[in-house]
Amino acid sequence: MAESGGVEIVSSDEYRARYGAEREPSPLSLDQVSELFNEFLMAVARPGRKDAEGRRNLSRRLRDHLGSDPSRWPVVKAAYPPYDLPNVHLALERWFAEDGRTHELIGMVGARHHGDLTLGDIIESADRYDRFVIGAVDYAHLPVAPDAELACVSCGFYLGAEGDERFAVLLRGPADEYGRNKVEIEVLAREKEFADGLLARIDTLVREHNIFRGQVLSFEGSEFGHGLGPFRFHPRPGLTREDIVLPAGLLERVERQVVGVARRREQLRAAGQHLRRGLLLYGPPGTGKTHTIRYLLSHLPQFTVVILAGTSIQAIGPACALARMLQPALVVLEDCDLIAEARDYGGGEQPLLFQVLNEMDGLGDDADVAFLLTTNRADLLEPALVQRPGRVDLAVEIPLPDAEGRARLLDLYGSGLGLGGQVVTEVVARTEGTTASFTKELVRRAVLIAAERESPRTDPADVRTALDELLSDRDRLTRRLLGVRGEKDALKDDDEDDADDADDEGDEGDF
Template sequence: MDYLTFFCGVLTGIVLFVIIKDVTMRLLSDKTSIPSLLRKHFRGKSVDDVCISERRFPARVRADIQRAIDAMKNEGVEILASVGVQNENIYHGMTLAGAMQGSNPLSSVSPEYETVDIGGEAPVRVVKNGFWMLRYQGEALGMLVSRMLHPCSPPSVNLHVQSCNTPAGTAAAESLLEKLESAIQSAPSYRGKILSLEDAGDEYSGAVAGIRVHKLREVEREQIILPDSTLKLLERNVIQFTKNRAQLANFGQSTRKGLLFYGPPGTGKTHTIHFLTRALEGHTTLIISAEQVQHLADYMTLARLLQPSVVVLEDVDLIARDREHLQTPGQESLLNKLLNEMDGLKEDAAILFILTTNRPEALEGALASRPGRVDQAIEFPLPDEEGRAKLVELYSQGMRLSEDSVAEIVRRTEGVSAAFIKELMRRSVQFHLEHNGTDTVSREDVDNALDEMLFHGGKLNLKLLGATSRIGYQSVES
């Protein structure tokens, strides 16, 4: 055998190998492509013989989208097959129309899941991008669920359903979408819980990525130590108001309400909100911190979806200051957005706004004085003598205090907040443990704790602990 013959043989072998490999890859690719699955499912119908219906949902409700999909089999939907989906171009969204026309190739892959925590219950395993071949009402349907990520808009989940372009096929597709949409709108994953929105990891987009479920500490009615006048306002304007919503609506009265909780730091505003989240049964609570006001529109979308709901905006003075003190157009924009959302709700909206502030004097007049935005201001004052005695009893549970120790605490703590007394109890126990005392916290332990808190940190320490700057000097004089 000469070298030329050998070389031709090797070259021929290489060419045949490349051709066979290319044909094999094409066949394998065709078998696993979404268009090939659709053609098989729809028995070779062309693009003109099918139609596609679409719905789009915020990505943050993807747990409820997945739960609605998982429940399809209980709604008379036969699931013939389901696969994961991969897009060759990650910068383009997935669409069935693009896949059928060849402009947006989609391939079937193993399903890829992410776990979404919905608080307390088992987390939901959510398919990132998936394709289902279905039969519903006697019609063949193809369904694509895909995540849409865009730097200029919040992430969304797109749901496409393909059917035969016939009255029966279109009706089946629309019926399925309506069932899914209804299940998603019921929002079983988040209704009645305490929520806030998470920011996306991509700080450039600033898009809302998901929902965080909170579990606040449990606060009972007996643990709310406030003056009788404050308790009556809370009872009438919150508890009784929500109980009477249906009757108010029958009389043509608005079922939405705005409340302003104001008072010095540490007087129980947040503590009371924790109680209300338990007392208002069936309500969903949305907690908005000052830095998240930029997502107010997203919060309000959730508030309307999850009615009856409570929208809590803490430290509202940070964005609702008097217009004369606003420094940038952006600050005024946030303020206007808040006012518009509060004023623009329908009269039958079952939404309760609770705004909190330590500085009511700094609030914008349009927010603080216009009815329909804030309907009732409720003051949380520093505790009086009776209140301080109740607070000592509340925060001394688990320890024994002598009667003269209680009396001394009440006498020396005029002008302090509830938070001050809570810390005083903890610090008294700490001194007690350091001295290896008996079961009873002694008067000396209390005196040491009071002295440290009142005198050993200066005026700044008093302010941090929630006390007026004059308390230490009054104690010295007494």
Template sequence: MPEAQPVIASEFAASFKGFMDTVIAQAPREESFFVKVLREHFGDDDLSDFPIVGENFRMADHPNLHLAMQEYLEAPGHEHTLHGVEVPNEHMGMRLATFTQEHVEAWQRPRKVPVEYVNVPLEDDRTLACVTRGLYLVHDDGRPMAVLLQGPSMSRWGPKIVQIEVMAAERAAAEDFLRTIRAAMHARNVYRGHVISLELGEGGVAVKFHRLPTITRDGIILPKNVIERIERHAIGFTRVEAKLRSARRHMKRGLLLHGPPGTGKTLTAMHLASQMSNRTIILITGSAMGLIEEACHMARLLQPATIILEDIDLIAEERTQQNTGTNALLFELLNQMDGLSEDADVLFLLTTNRPEILEPALASRPGRIDQAILVPLPDADCRRRLIMLYSEGMTVRLRDLDGLISKTEGVSAAFIRELMRKAALFAADEGGPDDGIVVEDRHINDALHELVVEGGELTKQLLGASGGFGSRRRESCG
């Protein structure tokens, strides 16, 4: 009997692999679902000659793309079937070309799954269910097209953009489709005419809707000539836009509101926003200062638009302070303001407590900020009106109103508001649970003592009263 030869492990492994490769190669292959439906849809077994054209959009455009697709698909002469899709390694994204590949292992193929949607927040707490991933098989008056839509990836590492790819018999047909979609996205943009802010979410820029309170002219206690100048530069342009354009006057403008803390700059900006309901309002504060480019891009698309940047001094400090990050943001703002065309109806509304440290290029160069308006501390007449305004909703019995007005010289509107609230608190503690609030002189005096004496210098600074209660001349509020 011959002696058995020893088996070498590497030779066995190579032989076994060859055997398995042969088995797999000879095994019957099931046709990919998407290869099958695409062949049927286009009426052609060879899909390799059909051009594919793609386009990417910002993450915030997901609802706009969804609505544009909806409008297109509902148009007369258009028919479609929508398939949900899933692919291996989803975080790497999908390509429509992979749906046409026949000789691919089953585990690598795109799979048909239920259509997935994600709720995207809209204004007034509404939501819009948008397709997350879907393959549309479209007939446009008999012409077949395949459209792959991908929303922002739900995976942490996936692409945070919106992608669309179009396969058609002719490249021109795919490009025409994309032009139609872009036009519909612009026309049906969900952000137009609303108050929004931008924030940096996980992997991309998210848009948040806001509902601002309606602030009437009566709620703005400023010298008459000041509020008139502000409204003329902001609202007045909109009222006479047609005349200005016919006279070839540029519409892009910048307005800087400056003055001590607590004088009502933010409130005035909100008043302007509430009075310009036909404009898109984009709020930029805090960490969103780094999203100036994105904000200006949206303003350009959604004009007429207003960009409100509060506390602009936080990014526009003098270069002598050597704040590299701050200067980068400043230059970005200047570049974006310069980059907008002169006839773009975009208003930059900026506020600051410290105009003296603003970058000179921002504060004085034409074409960036063309009007700077001081929002002053209230004079005696304005302080009287502020006391009346913040007395609403309660009974105020003051024997020495003139004395109070004299005592509060040099304070801000914010200080008077807090003074009246603090006095209301003292008065409320004295009455029964069903009694109304009656504010008298002693409550005012107690409130003043707590704010000015016990509160110390920091409280006065927080309420815009650090300038003291001295005497100074101011513009008349009459």
């Protein structure tokens, strides 16, 4: 037997000899033992942490404000998507700014790091374990426009008063690093009806003053891989018809399907016609599909636009929910061929494309929402679209520019250069089968060549030099990257070409 620090240490044999082999069961439950052990750990971890005057005591602060024990009051909670923190923050600010209401905003140390704990859990922990104490309010600076940010409360306690009513509101934003991928607002009030009414009013304000309404935005992934990060806001383009080079009548078809329905929505509704519409733009890369979309955005100033591309298309569910709430809206899905056979990241059994079509159908015919899909490979989308008729109402091919189109593109991208008719005719003749992207790069390279020789103007010789470079064998890959496809630009050997031709002959259908 030995002693250490006043604690007697005995062997198991000596313990049985002294107290007997049979021991009485502990009168404490396992939960009580766990609580006592937690208290012990807290005391060891913070032995000198005392707040003699109780200034940081969260439980005492709540009792003083509410005039009662907060642990006996009901808590009502509402949750919002992670990107809605600015909307919820502003809704709370507006609600408290109404006549007859006051509030004090305080922060909490530790609350941000425990996303799984409810307000009730926090109150209990603050009261029993000193786990949460009053501290600084946490803020997150989030974009609310292309060139504007807003400091939003990401963790804060609003101690509110309305007449004789006392209550507390806890607002917590998403914290992916701690496993919380949502915005939570919890209300502690004497009567549940008061808390229900407060949350209902907040929800109304979120919808009425939504900062995303009328914006052009895209989803961004979270750096921690959980769900969605913040939105990226884009300036709305300002293109005119003179900025678009397409075959005669094509732009009018596209514009009528998207813009025309928006302008005639009331007449269509009165006639019992649906407003939801789907448009597919297909064609080779570099022909102007994205440019056409930018033109449409320029002529839909009141529309909320959500852009999804690549892996962000998996966010089609939240995108459609946002479009439904903020209609009239346009959902743009770029390069849909990339997800024609891709599965979602949740391990779903169906391709993402089918999920996109399901979400489109789930909006209902009366929703003033347009879907605009683009693809370089219509053949990959056709089987799915045929199985789900009605999701896409119009498919329009954006073809390679013809001779007239290539001349107009030279005039568009080379405006102000003073290119003569002779060089334009020569370029048009030598660029059959090229894309709008090719012409744009041709003009840029010609201007660069002129600048390299310190010339203030671009001469026809500069254009010819640039064209010779782009059409040379060494720029074969460059041409392909600009969307040019042709026998001279093929990177595969003859055997691979033959195999591709055989595959093409077996393809079913075409738009």
